[in-house]
Amino acid sequence: MPKLSSRRVHTPIVLVNFKTYAEGTGKNALKLAELCEKVSFETKVCIGVAPQSVDIAPIASAVTVPVFAQHIDPVTHGSFTGHVLPEAVKEGGAVGTLINHSERRLKLADIDAIITRAREAHLISVVCSNNASVSAATAALKPDMIAVEPPELIGTGIPVSKAKPEVVSGTVDLVKRVNRDVVILCGAGITHGEDVAAALRLGTEGILVASGVVKAKDPYKVLLEFAENMHK
Amino acid sequence: MPKLSSRRVHTPIVLVNFKTYAEGTGKNALKLAELCEKVSFETKVCIGVAPQSVDIAPIASAVTVPVFAQHIDPVTHGSFTGHVLPEAVKEGGAVGTLINHSERRLKLADIDAIITRAREAHLISVVCSNNASVSAATAALKPDMIAVEPPELIGTGIPVSKAKPEVVSGTVDLVKRVNRDVVILCGAGITHGEDVAAALRLGTEGILVASGVVKAKDPYKVLLEFAENMHK
Amino acid sequence: MPKLSSRRVHTPIVLVNFKTYAEGTGKNALKLAELCEKVSFETKVCIGVAPQSVDIAPIASAVTVPVFAQHIDPVTHGSFTGHVLPEAVKEGGAVGTLINHSERRLKLADIDAIITRAREAHLISVVCSNNASVSAATAALKPDMIAVEPPELIGTGIPVSKAKPEVVSGTVDLVKRVNRDVVILCGAGITHGEDVAAALRLGTEGILVASGVVKAKDPYKVLLEFAENMHK
Amino acid sequence: MPKLSSRRVHTPIVLVNFKTYAEGTGKNALKLAELCEKVSFETKVCIGVAPQSVDIAPIASAVTVPVFAQHIDPVTHGSFTGHVLPEAVKEGGAVGTLINHSERRLKLADIDAIITRAREAHLISVVCSNNASVSAATAALKPDMIAVEPPELIGTGIPVSKAKPEVVSGTVDLVKRVNRDVVILCGAGITHGEDVAAALRLGTEGILVASGVVKAKDPYKVLLEFAENMHK
Numbered sequence: 001m002p003k004l005s006s007r008r009v010h011t012p013i014v015l016v017n018f019k020t021y022a023e024g025t026g027k028n029a030l031k032l033a034e035l036c037e038k039v040s041f042e043t044k045v046c047i048g049v050a051p052q053s054v055d056i057a058p059i060a061s062a063v064t065v066p067v068f069a070q071h072i073d074p075v076t077h078g079s080f081t082g083h084v085l086p087e088a089v090k091e092g093g094a095v096g097t098l099i100n101h102s103e104r105r106l107k108l109a110d111i112d113a114i115i116t117r118a119r120e121a122h123l124i125s126v127v128c129s130n131n132a133s134v135s136a137a138t139a140a141l142k143p144d145m146i147a148v149e150p151p152e153l154i155g156t157g158i159p160v161s162k163a164k165p166e167v168v169s170g171t172v173d174l175v176k177r178v179n180r181d182v183v184i185l186c187g188a189g190i191t192h193g194e195d196v197a198a199a200l201r202l203g204t205e206g207i208l209v210a211s212g213v214v215k216a217k218d219p220y221k222v223l224l225e226f227a228e229n230m231h232k
Numbered sequence: 233m234p235k236l237s238s239r240r241v242h243t244p245i246v247l248v249n250f251k252t253y254a255e256g257t258g259k260n261a262l263k264l265a266e267l268c269e270k271v272s273f274e275t276k277v278c279i280g281v282a283p284q285s286v287d288i289a290p291i292a293s294a295v296t297v298p299v300f301a302q303h304i305d306p307v308t309h310g311s312f313t314g315h316v317l318p319e320a321v322k323e324g325g326a327v328g329t330l331i332n333h334s335e336r337r338l339k340l341a342d343i344d345a346i347i348t349r350a351r352e353a354h355l356i357s358v359v360c361s362n363n364a365s366v367s368a369a370t371a372a373l374k375p376d377m378i379a380v381e382p383p384e385l386i387g388t389g390i391p392v393s394k395a396k397p398e399v400v401s402g403t404v405d406l407v408k409r410v411n412r413d414v415v416i417l418c419g420a421g422i423t424h425g426e427d428v429a430a431a432l433r434l435g436t437e438g439i440l441v442a443s444g445v446v447k448a449k450d451p452y453k454v455l456l457e458f459a460e461n462m463h464k
Numbered sequence: 465m466p467k468l469s470s471r472r473v474h475t476p477i478v479l480v481n482f483k484t485y486a487e488g489t490g491k492n493a494l495k496l497a498e499l500c501e502k503v504s505f506e507t508k509v510c511i512g513v514a515p516q517s518v519d520i521a522p523i524a525s526a527v528t529v530p531v532f533a534q535h536i537d538p539v540t541h542g543s544f545t546g547h548v549l550p551e552a553v554k555e556g557g558a559v560g561t562l563i564n565h566s567e568r569r570l571k572l573a574d575i576d577a578i579i580t581r582a583r584e585a586h587l588i589s590v591v592c593s594n595n596a597s598v599s600a601a602t603a604a605l606k607p608d609m610i611a612v613e614p615p616e617l618i619g620t621g622i623p624v625s626k627a628k629p630e631v632v633s634g635t636v637d638l639v640k641r642v643n644r645d646v647v648i649l650c651g652a653g654i655t656h657g658e659d660v661a662a663a664l665r666l667g668t669e670g671i672l673v674a675s676g677v678v679k680a681k682d683p684y685k686v687l688l689e690f691a692e693n694m695h696k
Numbered sequence: 697m698p699k700l701s702s703r704r705v706h707t708p709i710v711l712v713n714f715k716t717y718a719e720g721t722g723k724n725a726l727k728l729a730e731l732c733e734k735v736s737f738e739t740k741v742c743i744g745v746a747p748q749s750v751d752i753a754p755i756a757s758a759v760t761v762p763v764f765a766q767h768i769d770p771v772t773h774g775s776f777t778g779h780v781l782p783e784a785v786k787e788g789g790a791v792g793t794l795i796n797h798s799e800r801r802l803k804l805a806d807i808d809a810i811i812t813r814a815r816e817a818h819l820i821s822v823v824c825s826n827n828a829s830v831s832a833a834t835a836a837l838k839p840d841m842i843a844v845e846p847p848e849l850i851g852t853g854i855p856v857s858k859a860k861p862e863v864v865s866g867t868v869d870l871v872k873r874v875n876r877d878v879v880i881l882c883g884a885g886i887t888h889g890e891d892v893a894a895a896l897r898l899g900t901e902g903i904l905v906a907s908g909v910v911k912a913k914d915p916y917k918v919l920l921e922f923a924e925n926m927h928k
Contacts, residue, residue: 017313019310019311019312019313020307020309020310020311020313020315020317020320021309021310021311022309025309025320025323026319026323026324027323050313052285052316052317053284053285053316054285054286054289054316054317054323054324055320055324056286057289058289058290058324070314071313071315075252077253077254077257078251078252078253080251080252080335081249081251081252081282081303081330081333081335081336082303082330082335083303083336084284084285084286085252085257085284085286087257087258088252088258088286089286091286092258092286098313100804101313101314102313103311103313104313104314104315105803105805105806106803106804107802107804108802108803108804108825108830108834109801109826110801111804112826112833129804133837133838134804134805136836136874137804137808137833137837138833139836140829140835140874141829141830141833142829178832210313211311337572337573337574339570339571339572340564340570340571340572340593340598340601340602341564341569341594341598342569344597362576363576365604365605366572369576369601369604369605370572372597372601372604372642373597373598373601410642481777483774483775483776484772484774484776484777484779484781484784485773486773489773489783489784489787490788491787516784517748517750518749518750518752518785518787518788519753519784521750521754534777535777535778539716540716541717542715542716543716543717543799543906544715544716544799545713545715545767545797545798545800546767546797546799547767547800548749548750549716549721549750551721551722552716552721552722552750552751553750555721555722555723555750556722556751556754562777562778565777565778566777567775567776567777567778568779
């Protein structure tokens with residue numbers, strides 16, 4: 001594992017993407033982050049939260065779990081109205097950032113520049129990728145983490161624990177061949193605790209989840225199940 | 233004047249765009265906002281601040297001057313990772329938002345959608361435009377305000393007070409012919425107090441400024457000069 | 465009507481968008497253009513074709529009907545690899561171009577710049593717009609033509625002849641109030657000849673069609689029906 | 697070397713990007729392509745030309761040198777108005793395409809999809825990349841060729857023959873470690889024949905040039921010098 005730039009971040013990790021869900025916005029986002037903190041405290045598993053940029057500062061000042069931005073731009077201090085400055089996100093209390101999420105796809109040259117800017121601002125970079133070859137390409141850019149989303153697990157509804165092992169381990173192998181140091185998260189196919197256990201067994205060191213937690217009837221229960229299955 | 237959706241916002245107005253300037257980020261942004269509040273209190277002129285999204289909540293909870301986002305996206309609650317949700321910006325304490333700034337140009341269909349979304353989230357919409365015909369086009373989309381940047385005043389360094397009056401009044405006329413209700417801000421050519429006075433005399437109801445204030449040696453002094461020239 | 469920059473273009477007009485349909489690509493595109501020419505010759509109605517950029521030159525050198533590009537970029541001669549230069553499209557034989565089609569939405573500032581560049585390259589500009597307020601905004605940019613797509617007619621499957629008259633005439637009124645000179649095309653809701661007649665009756669001067677012609681079992685028959693209903 | 701999908705393409709290769717230069721548009725583009733054909737015939741060196749999409753068909757039907765598009769989109773037959781369909785480019789006579797040129801940067805996911813689409817349409821894919829790590833990332837996507845542009849050679853005006861050897865060979869090594877089969881072109885720093893010789897000596901199998909040829913006083917002379925230095 002590379003030396004992650006925040007003491008609070010360690011693997012295995014559950015990273016919860018709040019998206020722009022009503023349940024993950026404003027006061028609701030804060031409540032959800034507190035709940036993540038509770039489960040993290042109880043299970044000793046690292047649980048990161050990725051709220052919207054507006055919610056980073058209020059959440060980071062209220063909880064101890066690590067906060068991630070959902071996106072940053074490859075900009076510096078200057079004339080970049082409406083962009084997300086890595087240093088602003090850092091000063092707001094974030095320790096890392098998602099990059100190139102499927103809902104916010106970026107140019108290759110910008111992903112490369114953002115990873116560099118994240119490093120300069122002491123933010124952990126978590127790049128999302130949509131298939132095995134893009135995951136391998138991303139690995140060459142040397143981010144701290146890659147959240148892989150095997151196409152066989154998206155849309156199909158097949159959970160990791162029921163999928164052919166190669167679906168996850170194949171991507172892990174391909175990524176590791178390009179970059180042994182990168183931390184791989186499983187970004188799709190996580191529904192139950194057994195999927196978490198399967199994902200770790202197949203070579204990933206954590207999971208990136210969203211609606212499964214944020215829009216769950218009982219997010220506490222789901223998170224607890226996920227976290228408990230993190231102890232291999 | 234249209235009924236602006238916040239009691240705190242009234243014309244004439246000075247709107248200060250913090251961009252991603254070091255002087256307008258994080259703790260510095262907070263200090264600058266407090267300084268705007270001081271001048272607003274002393275002069276009774278409305279001074280709005282537009283910090284980065286990460287800084288909206290900390291600033292909005294610390295000062296009484298109206299806070300504007302620098303950008304919002306045409307999204308709703310849902311799966312829009314890395315986008316700026318109008319409702320999040322509102323809950324964070326903003327009363328309005330810049331749209332289509334020259335450093336964050338948007339698609340025509342998205343500007344239209346964002347103005348609608350801003351209205352739904354009770355945010356004042358301030359659309360930036362780069363010339364007379366684009367200003368007229370923008371007026372047809374019925375935003376609350378338009379910040380016009382006559383090309384004759386950008387880059388050339390010619391201040392409003394020294395420019396041919398038609399440069400500003402011509403755009404004002406064109407905009408008013410399409411939409412009588414929209415508030416027009418002068419978004420370029422403001423260097424000294426006399427430029428503020430000239431801008432108001434030529435039909436605008438306020439100014440949008442950035443480096444002139446944010447990167448000034450003495451922002452308090454500049455703001456005071458601007459605000460005092462607001463009293464026609 | 466404004467003075468359109470090609471003698472071959474006159475209203476009322478049927479403009480056929482070939483998209484990237486198999487039936488509208490390469491040799492098929494040429495055949496389809498020849499068929500448009502046949503119907504135009506028989507009915508004396510102006511029928512324009514909008515093939516892909518690669519197919520402009522072969523088609524323009526083979527048929528007499530006016531050829532339109534599907535898109536041009538706001539670029540000049542210079543370092544703009546992979547962009548569509550207005551002058552290249554003109555020299556290839558096109559007389560005009562679609563701009564801001566719903567499948568190729570553009571930034572407001574770019575639409576404005578493209579209309580200017582089209583004029584400089586002597587290309588007729590046909591801007592697509594998605595609702596009444598965007599149509600009015602587009603009118604302020606002074607293109608030669610606007611192809612309006614009333615939302616009430618898209619997706620719903622309601623043809624112009626069955627829709628409430630205001631759906632089309634309302635947009636026409638709004639556009640004409642901003643710009644009396646622009647030619648308005650009806651870009652949605654055209655299924656049968658009676659829709660063409662209704663569209664013209666409601667104030668438009670032509671239609672923009674795609675799959676209805678390109679993917680028809682018998683494109684000749686459909687085009688003939690459309691063209692014959694152009695004679696009010 | 698991978699099996700390139702056109703018999704006419706072989707290494708070492710000179711690939712000439714016509715951009716939107718006046719000297720590379722329309723009739724001028726055709727003349728320039730004929731000149732490339734002449735030099736290719738005289739020297740037996742493969743010289744490819746990359747004109748604008750509008751000029752592909754006229755050029756491909758007039759000359760025997762291989763024609764490349766400057767850009768294609770990750771689209772299929774269907775509703776993609778204004779996009780460049782790989783199959784249309786192929787039917788127009790192109791044998792390959794540039795992808796992700798510095799003047800037309802693309803999203804990582806789109807580069808991946810375009811390489812796949814190019815393969816399906818039997819087009820040779822030539823992806824441009826801006827530094828060593830992006831080149832390595834690109835290699836993982838398995839295009840046919842990569843045109844590398846070492847940052848040390850762009851803007852600085854340092855030609856390959858005068859640069860430190862590692863500047864080029866370092867990138868070559870990094871790329872080959874990820875993908876041994878990809879053909880590497882040198883996309884910057886080529887001014888004189890000795891730069892061509894140096895580029896080949898350092899591990900590339902060809903060059904991508906633009907203004908150096910297209911805007912030369914005597915393009916024939918420059919091309920001849922480049923081609924003659926291709927024979928190692």
